[in-house]
Amino acid sequence: MLDPLNRFVVYRNDRRSKYGGGVAILINCCLHSIQIDIDSKFSEIECLVCDLLCASPVRFMVFYRPPNYDSDVLNSICKCIELYSSIEFSTVIVGDFNCGSIDWHDFNRGSSDFYSLFFNTVNNLGFSQYIDQPTRGNNILA
Numbered sequence: 001m002l003d004p005l006n007r008f009v010v011y012r013n014d015r016r017s018k019y020g021g022g023v024a025i026l027i028n029c030c031l032h033s034i035q036i037d038i039d040s041k042f043s044e045i046e047c048l049v050c051d052l053l054c055a056s057p058v059r060f061m062v063f064y065r066p067p068n069y070d071s072d073v074l075n076s077i078c079k080c081i082e083l084y085s086s087i088e089f090s091t092v093i094v095g096d097f098n099c100g101s102i103d104w105h106d107f108n109r110g111s112s113d114f115y116s117l118f119f120n121t122v123n124n125l126g127f128s129q130y131i132d133q134p135t136r137g138n139n140i141l142a
Helices: 071-084 114-124
Strands: 008-014 024-030 033-035 047-052 058-064 090-096
Touching: 008 047, 024 047, 024 058, 024 114, 033 071, 058 071, 071 114
Parallel strands: 058 090
Antiparallel strands: 008 024, 033 047, 047 058
């Protein structure tokens, strides 16, 4: 159903704890890519990591953190980002972390230590927020 014409390599990580949900990455079959095996200590988070192997390789990381999940999940996501972004080529992180109180325009972490952890992790690793328009209500996807 995701790719009826077989034009893409489909990488999936379906949600384990409930019905439905998960994350996926589709990469054109013409491009060479590999999925990176994630350490089992991150099994409770919805994430995928894959490398696009070309002249200038790129690592893609996709995450989803459902709303109202506890701080342990966000902490695991931050540790996963730290571990799998420490490579010699560019890394792109995409997903929905449900950290709506972070103000990326004004560089404001929000009022919660919970969101500060994510904000500090991505900033300390040198990542930049490229989504600058609200994606749901007044929230910018982060």
